[in-house]
Amino acid sequence: MTSVPNALDRRFRQAAAETGLLDVSFDVADTPIGPLLLAVSERGLCRISFDPEPERETESLARTFGVRVLRAPREVDDVRRELDEYFDGRRREFDLPLDLRGREGFSRLILERLARVPYGEVTTYKSLAVEAGNPRAARAVGTIMNRNPIPIVLPCHRVVGSNGSLVGYGGGLDRKRLLLDLESGRLDIP
Amino acid sequence: MMMEAMTIPPFERFYAENRDAVFAHLVRLLGRQRAEDAFQETFLRALRGYDGLRHGRYLRAWVFTIATRVAADEGRKRHPEPGAAIDGETADDRPAYAQIEHLAEELPEKERAAVVLRYGYDLSYSDIGAALGSSEDAARQAASSGVRRLRRRLT
Numbered sequence: 001m002t003s004v005p006n007a008l009d010r011r012f013r014q015a016a017a018e019t020g021l022l023d024v025s026f027d028v029a030d031t032p033i034g035p036l037l038l039a040v041s042e043r044g045l046c047r048i049s050f051d052p053e054p055e056r057e058t059e060s061l062a063r064t065f066g067v068r069v070l071r072a073p074r075e076v077d078d079v080r081r082e083l084d085e086y087f088d089g090r091r092r093e094f095d096l097p098l099d100l101r102g103r104e105g106f107s108r109l110i111l112e113r114l115a116r117v118p119y120g121e122v123t124t125y126k127s128l129a130v131e132a133g134n135p136r137a138a139r140a141v142g143t144i145m146n147r148n149p150i151p152i153v154l155p156c157h158r159v160v161g162s163n164g165s166l167v168g169y170g171g172g173l174d175r176k177r178l179l180l181d182l183e184s185g186r187l188d189i190p
Numbered sequence: 191m192m193m194e195a196m197t198i199p200p201f202e203r204f205y206a207e208n209r210d211a212v213f214a215h216l217v218r219l220l221g222r223q224r225a226e227d228a229f230q231e232t233f234l235r236a237l238r239g240y241d242g243l244r245h246g247r248y249l250r251a252w253v254f255t256i257a258t259r260v261a262a263d264e265g266r267k268r269h270p271e272p273g274a275a276i277d278g279e280t281a282d283d284r285p286a287y288a289q290i291e292h293l294a295e296e297l298p299e300k301e302r303a304a305v306v307l308r309y310g311y312d313l314s315y316s317d318i319g320a321a322l323g324s325s326e327d328a329a330r331q332a333a334s335s336g337v338r339r340l341r342r343r344l345t
Contacts, residue, residue, distance in 0.1 A: 002214040004229065009209070012230045021237055022201075058200035068240055069200040 013072045023066030025075035028052050032087050033175050036152075038076040041065050044097030045079055048150050050171035064102040083152070089182065092119035094153045103149065106132065110144045117158045120183040124162050146170050152179065198246040205233060208250055211320055212257050218317075219261040228264055232257040251303040254321040258311040293340060301336030308333045 017025050024046060026039035035052035038045070039061055046065060049057045058069045078096065085091035103111055109132050117123050125145070129137040145156040151170055157179040161167040169176035181187035198204075212232060216225035235256050243252075290310035294302045303322055307313045308329075313321070318329035 002217055003210045004213045005226075008213075008226050008229060012233055015230055015234060016237055019234065019237065026202075054202065058202050062200040066241065067198050067200055068237060070202050070205065070237075 010073075013070060014074060016070055017072040017075050022068050022070050022072065022075075024061045024069040025072035026054065026058070026061070026069065027071055027073040027076045027080075028054065029076070029080045029083065031083060033171070033178055036083070038079045038083075039069075040076055040079060041099045041101075043099040043101075045150060045153060046099040046101070048079075048152055050151070050175070065099075086152070087182070089185075096153060098150060098153070100149070106134070106137070106140065107144050107147075110141055111148065111154055114145075114148075114154050114156060114159070117155055119155075120185075122158045122160050122180070125159055125167070126162050128159065142167070155179075158183075198240075198243050199249075201237060201240055204236075204240070204249055204253075208253050209233070211250065212253055215254060215257055215317060215320075216261060219258070220264055224264055228257065228260045232260045235260065248299060248303050248322065250323055251307060251318075251321045254307065254313070254317070255311060258307075258313065294336065296343075297336050297339060301332050301339065304329050304332035305336040305340070309337075 016022060020042070022042075024039050024041050026037060026047070028035050028037050034050070037047065037049040037052055037054060037057050039047035039049075039057070047057065047061060051057060054071065061069045082091060082094050082096060086094070098115075100108060100111060110128055113128055113131050125138040125141045126135070128141045129135055132141075134140075141159075145159055146168065148154055148156045148170060151157070157169060157176045166173050166176050166180075178187065199207075209229075213225060213229050216228045216232070219225070220228055232253065236253050239256075243249075290306050294305045297305060300322060304318055307318045307321060308315070315329045315333070316326045318333070319326040322329060322332070324332075
């Protein structure tokens, strides 16, 4: 079978993005902690996933944001650039608009609190629960962290157990440790 | 009925599953050079219509009909003389696919797709088989049983 030439494929993806009709554009970026799937809607960054296999993630994106989900690399260039700067140690805060549709109520509140935990510091599940006015919800906060749609930019790696243990991370504990080490200056990621 | 086949997949999956077949189809209709422009136009039209789809059945047949329509428009631009094989215009000025789509509306879906692609767009049975995800023989059978059903209804 004749396959579509790469240049034509790229041209179509860009043209599709330029129509403004895409609900979500995504691409997979290589980073020092492995490939990440990055996705943006017209409102902003809506997903970062440690699972670089787009097949699973596009289904979930389609359910939340609409079916017109397409890989369109240039659309995530801003995200890619800010992440590169972050991993280089040149960026401590992200200037990206976020799209948190699909996360409402308590989850939304917690994620907004999470966004304010500063670079290089850690907080606990318990304190986030307390700040949100629900001190008994530490476990629920853990679940919300686990389902964080935009890890790294929403820094759930900065949330640890009350005894200082790392507890868990959607991308695996090794990555959590790596990100914390990067932020504390204990590590230069090549 | 398989639920999975009915859900509309993310556009990325639809595109990835159909781009090569659509491109090959357009190359056969228009030649390599013009197929490239028609390819982009086909999937842009598909993107525009995508969120209006009610189910995900026969998406390949759907995008093949778009591709064939785009190719017909291209053909009309290049060969404005009436009766050119590809544009399929008939005496009442409605393109063949429009007439046949209307006639075939009540056929079961697979038969309808086969009849429309065969008689509305003049696709070969092997293309129709590719469009419907079945064999050439199955496409021939679906079209002929669709035509029999239409004939019974019209007489």
